[in-house]
Amino acid sequence: xxxxxxxxxxxxxxxxxxxxxxxxxxxxxxxxxxxxxxxxxxxxxxxxxxxxxxxxxxxxxxxxxxxxxxxxxxxxxxxxxxxxxxxxxxxxxxxxxxxxxxxxxxxxxxxxxxx
Amino acid sequence: xxxxxxxxxxxxxxxxxxxxxxxxxxxxxxxxxxxxxxxxxxxxxxxxxxxxxxxxxxxxxxxxxxxxxxxxxxxxxxxxxxxxxxxxxxxxxxxxxxxxxxxxxxxxxxxxxxxx
Numbered sequence: 001x002x003x004x005x006x007x008x009x010x011x012x013x014x015x016x017x018x019x020x021x022x023x024x025x026x027x028x029x030x031x032x033x034x035x036x037x038x039x040x041x042x043x044x045x046x047x048x049x050x051x052x053x054x055x056x057x058x059x060x061x062x063x064x065x066x067x068x069x070x071x072x073x074x075x076x077x078x079x080x081x082x083x084x085x086x087x088x089x090x091x092x093x094x095x096x097x098x099x100x101x102x103x104x105x106x107x108x109x110x111x112x113x114x115x
Numbered sequence: 116x117x118x119x120x121x122x123x124x125x126x127x128x129x130x131x132x133x134x135x136x137x138x139x140x141x142x143x144x145x146x147x148x149x150x151x152x153x154x155x156x157x158x159x160x161x162x163x164x165x166x167x168x169x170x171x172x173x174x175x176x177x178x179x180x181x182x183x184x185x186x187x188x189x190x191x192x193x194x195x196x197x198x199x200x201x202x203x204x205x206x207x208x209x210x211x212x213x214x215x216x217x218x219x220x221x222x223x224x225x226x227x228x229x230x231x
Contacts (some may be wrong), residue, residue: 019131033218040124042206042223050217058218090160103150104211104219106160 023091118221138207
């Protein structure tokens with residue numbers, strides 16, 4: 001069964017801590033995405049990557065960075081966590097075909113609480 | 116400007132009845148794709164159905180169908196014969212192409228509750 005695996009389901013961190021959220025996919029997908037989900041706001045794109053070592057800013061990149069050193073792994077980094085980054089973080093991947101139902105496959109999510 | 120609009124924050128439907136979930140979108144790109152995802156309380160995002168902008172017929176997948184009205188820029192999801200397991204958050208999304216890469220833009224979602 002193909003999968004997107006997020007390393008942590010629940011995290012609790014303190015303000016100012018550096019936080020790493022890891023995501024690994026086993027589908028050989030070129031594209032990977034990090035979304036943030038908040039009630040009433042839906043899913044908002046933070047960063048995405050369409051190739052190794054490539055990254056593109058999404059709609060809300062401030063306060064975040066990403067790393068993609070290997071095709072299967074896409075990490076989201078909060079350099080100095082703040083309370084307004086308390087949220088559910090969803091990783092997703094897709095293949096690079098530019099037509100048809102290029103479906104995103106999502107991980108189970110990582111719920112981060114910053115105290 | 117919001118690109119995907121889901122105006123119904125929540126809906127209730129009786130089991131076995133049909134229900135329509137609204138979605139309108141905004142794009143000037145002639146080539147785009149529209150998706151519906153379901154998110155049950157467990158949190159996983161489940162792909163339901165896809166409609167391409169050039170598809171001549173409305174998409175169908177089992178009990179799910181998409182009422183695609185291109186001129187009105189709407190892509191409403193129709194669930195026939197609702198089941199208790201259909202209770203979940205539902206998100207409409209649109210694929211955008213940006214300089215050779217693509218991303219999915221989501222609406223704010225709506226909560227469907229199926230009553231027995």
